[in-house]
Amino acid sequence: MDTPVIHRRIEGDIARRILSGEWKPGFRLPTEGELMAQYGCARMTASKAMSRLAARGLVTRRRRAGSVVAHPPLHSASLVAIPDIQTEVEGRGLTYGHRLLSRQVRAATAEEAWLAGQGLLIAVETLHLADDLPFGHERRLIALAAAPEAEAADFAVQAAGSWLLARTPWTEAEHRISAVGADHDIARALRLPLGAPCLKLERRTWRDGQGVTWAWQTFPGDAYDLVAKFSPTKA
Amino acid sequence: MDTPVIHRRIEGDIARRILSGEWKPGFRLPTEGELMAQYGCARMTASKAMSRLAARGLVTRRRRAGSVVAHPPLHSASLVAIPDIQTEVEGRGLTYGHRLLSRQVRAATAEEAWLAGQGLLIAVETLHLADDLPFGHERRLIALAAAPEAEAADFAVQAAGSWLLARTPWTEAEHRISAVGADHDIARALRLPLGAPCLKLERRTWRDGQGVTWAWQTFPGDAYDLVAKFSPTKA
DNA sequence: CAGTGGTCTAGACCACTCA
DNA sequence: GAGTGGTCTAGACCACTGG
Numbered sequence: 001m002d003t004p005v006i007h008r009r010i011e012g013d014i015a016r017r018i019l020s021g022e023w024k025p026g027f028r029l030p031t032e033g034e035l036m037a038q039y040g041c042a043r044m045t046a047s048k049a050m051s052r053l054a055a056r057g058l059v060t061r062r063r064r065a066g067s068v069v070a071h072p073p074l075h076s077a078s079l080v081a082i083p084d085i086q087t088e089v090e091g092r093g094l095t096y097g098h099r100l101l102s103r104q105v106r107a108a109t110a111e112e113a114w115l116a117g118q119g120l121l122i123a124v125e126t127l128h129l130a131d132d133l134p135f136g137h138e139r140r141l142i143a144l145a146a147a148p149e150a151e152a153a154d155f156a157v158q159a160a161g162s163w164l165l166a167r168t169p170w171t172e173a174e175h176r177i178s179a180v181g182a183d184h185d186i187a188r189a190l191r192l193p194l195g196a197p198c199l200k201l202e203r204r205t206w207r208d209g210q211g212v213t214w215a216w217q218t219f220p221g222d223a224y225d226l227v228a229k230f231s232p233t234k235a
Numbered sequence: 236m237d238t239p240v241i242h243r244r245i246e247g248d249i250a251r252r253i254l255s256g257e258w259k260p261g262f263r264l265p266t267e268g269e270l271m272a273q274y275g276c277a278r279m280t281a282s283k284a285m286s287r288l289a290a291r292g293l294v295t296r297r298r299r300a301g302s303v304v305a306h307p308p309l310h311s312a313s314l315v316a317i318p319d320i321q322t323e324v325e326g327r328g329l330t331y332g333h334r335l336l337s338r339q340v341r342a343a344t345a346e347e348a349w350l351a352g353q354g355l356l357i358a359v360e361t362l363h364l365a366d367d368l369p370f371g372h373e374r375r376l377i378a379l380a381a382a383p384e385a386e387a388a389d390f391a392v393q394a395a396g397s398w399l400l401a402r403t404p405w406t407e408a409e410h411r412i413s414a415v416g417a418d419h420d421i422a423r424a425l426r427l428p429l430g431a432p433c434l435k436l437e438r439r440t441w442r443d444g445q446g447v448t449w450a451w452q453t454f455p456g457d458a459y460d461l462v463a464k465f466s467p468t469k470a
Numbered sequence: 471c472a473g474t475g476g477t478c479t480a481g482a483c484c485a486c487t488c489a
Numbered sequence: 490g491a492g493t494g495g496t497c498t499a500g501a502c503c504a505c506t507g508g
Contacts, residue, residue, distance in 0.1 A: 005496075019406045020443055031474065042498045044279075047475075063475045064506040072404050105258040114276035169307050171254050179414035179456030197456070199414040206253060221414030221432070240477075266493065277479045282494075299487040299493045474505085482498080489491090 005115075006041050007176035017037050018069050029059060029067040046187040058225065082175060085138075085217070089130045101189070105144070113120075113146040113209060115211035116143040122150055125161045127189055133191045140215040145204035146207060161215065168212055179221065186218050197221035241276050251369035253304050255294050264294060264302040272369070315434065317410060319396060322374075324365045332364035335391040338426070340379070349439075350446035351378040357385055359395045362424055363452075369425045375450040381442060396450065403447055411437040411457035414456065419452050 017023045030038065035046035050067055053059045061067045089096040102125040108116035114122060121141050128136040140160050142150050147168050155163065181195035192198070199219045205212045252258045265273065270281035285302055288294045296302045324331040337360040341349040356376050359416040363371040375395050377385050382403050390398065403424060416430035427433070 020402065025404070033474085033495085035341045042500090044499090045497065047477090048496095060473065063504070064473060064508095066474065072400065084472095114272065123485085141491080169254070169256065169260075176239070176432070177412060179432040179454075181456070195430070195432075197414040197416045199412070199429075199434075218412075221416070242477085277481090279496095280478065280481090282496090283477095285494085296494065297484070297487080297492085298495080300487095301493060373508085471508090473507090476504080477502085479501080480499100483496085485495080486493085487491100488493095 007045050007049040007052070010039055010041075010046060014049070014053060015056070015058055018051065023069050025069050025071040025129045027069040031066055044219050054146070082203075084163060085128045085136055086159075086224055087127070089135060092130070094130040095132070097132060098159045099126055099127045099129065100123040105151065108143075112141060112214070115141060116145060116215050120144040122160075124155055126155070126159055128141075128159070136217055136219040137186050137189045138215060138217045140213060143211050145211040146210055156235060157202060166212055168207060170205040170207050170212055172206040172209075174204045176200075178202075180218070182218075182220075190218070190220055192220055240285070241274055242280050242284040245270060245274055245276075245281060246287050249284070249288060250293055251289070258304050260304050260306040262304040264304065266301055317426045317438075319400070320363045320371055321394075321397060324363070325420060327365070329365040330367070332367060333394045334362045335365065336360040336362055338390060340386065341389045343376075343378075347376060347449070351380060352377060352450050356377045357395075359390055361390070361394055361396075363394070366380060370456040371452055372421050373450060373452045378446050380448040381445055399448055401441060405440040405442050405447055407444075409439045409443040410437075411435075415453070417453075425453070425455055427455055 001114040004210075014023075014033045015030065017151055023029070029050075032043050032050065035041070035049070036043055038048065038177055045102060049063060050059065053065075054061050059067050059092070060070045062077045073172060083091070086096045102123075104123045105120055106123060108121050112121065121143050124138075124140050124142070126138040126140065128138060136162070143161065143162065147164065150160075151162070153160075153163055179202050180198050182190065182198050184194065186192070187194045187196065187200065190198075198221050201217045201219075203213075203215045203217075238380060245403050249258075249264065258264070260376045262286075266286065267278050267281040270276070270284070272283070273276055275309070285294065285296065289296050289302075293305055295304050295305045300436075318326070321331045321393065338359075340355055341358060342363065343354060343356050349357065359374065359375050359377070361373040362369055364371060376449075377395065379398065384402070385397050385399070388395075388398055406414045413435050415433055415435045417425065421427070421433065422431065423427045425433075433456050434454045436454075438448075438452070440447045440449075440452045
C-alpha cells in the first residue's frame with residue numbers, strides 16, 4: 001500500500017471529534033500506546049498523527065501529562081490574506097492594467113534608513129486599473145542595494161510590485177492596514193472627492209534583515225475589501 | 236540524547252541556504268539518501284526534515300523528480316493577523332473597557348439566514364473603550380442555536396466577543412476589511428464627525444458549517460491600524 | 471519512580487514518474 | 490526499469506514530569 005495513510009485517518013478521526021465539540025478543551029486524549037492498540041499501528045504512526053494535531057494547534061502535548069484538547073486562545077489572532085492587486089482584480093473578472101505615474105532614483109532619507117541606509121532607492125508611483133478604471137494607487141520605494149537590477153527595469157511594462165515578487169524572495173514582511181481620507185494626489189488619481197474614505201495598505205519587506213521595499217497602496221473604501229476565509233485546519 | 240533533533244538541524248541548514256538565496260528556486264536539493272550519508276542519520280530522519288520544509292512551502296517534492304527549492308508564488312497572498320480588541324488596546328498600554336449599548340433577542344431576517352436560519356438570534360451593540368475613551372464600535376449577532384447559553388449571559392460583564400471565543404470553538408471564519416465613512420450611529424458613539432474615515436472589520440464565524448456569529452467592528456481610521464509582522468518561517 | 475512524549479534506527483513495501 | 494519520495498514497522502534510549 002502506498003497510501004494506507006493510517007496517520008491521516010487517526011488525525012482526521014480525532015480532529016473531527018474536537019471540532020464537533022464532542023471532545024471539549026481539556027479532554028484527555030488517547031496516549032500513543034492506546035492509539036497503537038486501537039488502530040493496530042506502530043507507535044511512530046500514532047505519534048505522527050498526534051504531532052500534526054499539535055502543529056495544527058488542536059491539541060496540546062506534554063510529557064507524562066499526555067495529550068489534551070487545546071484550549072482555544074482567549075484572545076484569538078486570526079488571519080487575513082492580502083492578495084496582490086492583479087490577483088484581486090482578475091478574481092473579479094476584470095482586466096488588470098497599470099500605469100507608471102512617476103519614477104525617480106534618489107538617496108534615502110532618515111525615515112527610510114531601515115530600507116536603504118544612506119544608499120540609493122527607486123521611488124515609483126503606480127496607478128492600478130481594473131477595466132481601465134482607476135482601482136488603486138501605489139507608492140513604492142525599492143532599495144537598490146537589495147535589487148540592483150531594478151535600476152534597469154522598465155516598470156511601465158511590468159508593475160514594480162510583481163517585478164520584485166518574481167525576483168527577490170522576502171523573508172519577512174510587515175503589513176499595516178488603516179483607513180484614511182483621500183489626500184490631494186490620491187483623490188485626483190482615483191477620481192474621488194477629497195477626504196473620501198480609503199483603505200490604506202502599507203507593506204514593508206525584508207530579506208534576511210536587509211530592507212527590500214516599502215509600499216503604500218490606497219484603494220477607494222467602497223471598491224475594495226480585503227476578504228479572507230480562514231479555517232484552523234491548515235497543517 | 237533526547238534532543239539530538241537532527242531533523243531540525245537538517246531543516247535549518249537547508250532553510251538557511253534557501254532563504255539566503257544561495258539555493259535559488261528550482262535548485263535540486265539532496266535526496267533523502269544523500270542526506271542520510273551527509274548527516275549519518277536514518278532515512279526517516281532526513282524524510283522528516285524534508286517534509287517539514289515542504290510543509291513550510293520552501294521546497295517542492297515529487298516522486299522520482301526529487302526535491303527542489305520552491306518557486307515563490309507569483310501572486311503572493313500574505314497574511315495579517317487580527318488581534319481581538321482587548322489585546323489590541325492592552326498592547327498599547329491602555330486600559331481596556333467596554334459598555335453594552337443595546338441587547339435584543341429577535342428572529343433572523345432573510346439576510347441573516349446563513350447564521351440562524353429562521354431561528355432566534357441575539358443582537359448586541361458594544362462600545363469598546365481604551366482608557367475610558369471610545370475606541371471602537373461593535374455590532375454583533377449571535378445564533379442562539381449555536382450558543383444557547385448566550386441568552387442568559389450578561390454581556391455587560393464580559394463582552395460578547397470574548398465570551399463567545401472562550402466557549403464556542405469555531406472551525407471557519409471569514410473576514411472582510413474595508414474603509415467606510417462614519418454613519419450617524421457610529422459617529423455619535425465614537426465622537427467623530429459624520430463621514431470620517433473608519434476601518435470596518437466584518438467577521439463571520441462558523442462551527443462545522445453552522446453559523447455562530449456575525450460581527451461588524453468599526454474603528455476611527457486614524458486611531459487603529461492592523462499590523463502584522465509575517466515571516467514565512469512558520470512550521 | 472513510572473508513564474508519557476520526543477526522537478532516532480534499520481529495515482521494508484509501494485506508487486509514481488522520469489529517462 | 491530504476492530512482493525517488495510516502496508510508497509503515499518494531500524496536501530503542503532519553504527527558505521530562507506528575508504522583
